[in-house]
Amino acid sequence: xxxxxxxxxxxxxxxxxxxxxxxxxxxxxxxxxxxxxxxxxxxxxxxxxxxxxxxxxxxxxxxxxxxxxxxxxxxxxxxxxxxxxxxxxxxxxxxxxxxxxxxxxxxxxxxxxxxxxxxxxxxxxxxxxxxxxxxxxxxxxxxxxxxxxxxxxxxxxxxxxxxxxxxxxxxxxxxxxxxxxxxxxxxxxxxxxxxxxxxxxxxxxxxxxxxxxxxxxxxxxxxxxxxxxxxxxxxxxxxxxxxxxxxxxxxxxxxxxxxxxxxxxxx
Numbered sequence: 367x368x369x370x371x372x373x374x375x376x377x378x379x380x381x382x383x384x385x386x387x388x389x390x391x392x393x394x395x396x397x398x399x400x401x402x403x404x405x406x407x408x409x410x411x412x413x414x415x416x417x418x419x420x421x422x423x424x425x426x427x428x429x430x431x432x433x434x435x436x437x438x439x440x441x442x443x444x445x446x447x448x449x450x451x452x453x454x455x456x457x458x459x460x461x462x463x464x465x466x467x468x469x470x471x472x473x474x475x476x477x478x479x480x481x482x483x484x485x486x487x488x489x490x491x492x493x494x495x496x497x498x499x500x501x502x503x504x505x506x507x508x509x510x511x512x513x514x515x516x517x518x519x520x521x522x523x524x525x526x527x528x529x530x531x532x533x534x535x536x537x538x539x540x541x542x543x544x545x546x547x548x549x550x551x552x553x554x555x556x557x558x559x560x561x562x563x564x565x566x567x568x569x570x571x572x573x574x575x576x577x578x579x580x581x582x583x584x585x586x587x588x589x590x591x592x593x594x595x596x597x598x599x600x601x602x603x604x605x606x607x608x609x610x611x612x613x614x615x616x617x618x619x620x621x622x623x624x625x626x627x628x629x630x631x632x633x
Contacts, residue, residue: 380601382547389580396530398558406617430485442467442580445579446576446581446603448580449580452464453505458609463495473487475487475617475620476495476621477620477623479623481497482616482617484499484502485497485498485499485500485510485613486499486500492530493514494512495511496509496510497511497512497602498513499606499613506604507602508600508606508610509600509601510599510600510601510610510613511598511599512596512598512621513596514551514575514596514597515534515542515596516534516541516594516595517593517595518532518533518534518590518594519533519534520591531568531588531589531595532568532594534556534595536559539570540557543570543586547572547574547584551575552572552574552622553572553573553574554570554571555571555574556571557569557570562589562615562618562621562622563618563623565622567587567589567618568588568589569585569587570585570588571584572584580603581603581604581608582602583601583602583603583607583610584599584609585600585607585614586599587599587615587618588600588621589618589621591622596621598617598618598621600613612625
């Protein structure tokens, strides 16, 4: 009798020891409850709650757009810094080449005056004088050009004195710049009139993107001199914009002081 009791007790202990781990394992491996995805609660359109939800959604959208603009500006600054770093590394080799090469002839403006310091003759055409613009170390930082857009139409104009240059409407000149920027993957930023040497000059400010991703400043000056409409345009990094603006005004002063017959724009 005692032996039978001991045997039953052992059998129960073995059974319980086997069943408990199996039950625990199946319980842990069993299907887990899935969390239901919360959907935005729908309200009656144009109700107070609907407007509150709408304003919150617009606020999130504007915040996302602001983050995207910040990231884009950051990428542009990084690209500009990388380009500047590469140019700084290339300075010694460029200076060495310039030292060994023969000196280039001094650039001359259509008026006969010498071009601003740093302006060098570049490939030109019968309708346009082109210049390479260098910094003090001899590195190219931009370019400039002078051309004759066409003949002036006289002072009398239906567009009014404040909206024309030599009788040609400023809207037509601005359209020419827009068409050029479309071809060169750029865009117009602003336009205004400025007095230089006692005469109104029409200015169009634009920008374009260089191959390295940096933003280039593009400025176009239009003025009437000796019965012709001249265009002085510059292309440079944004940090060189002020310098080229001052030099462009010097060029315009030179044109107005003693202009002489030069190349005409090709028809």
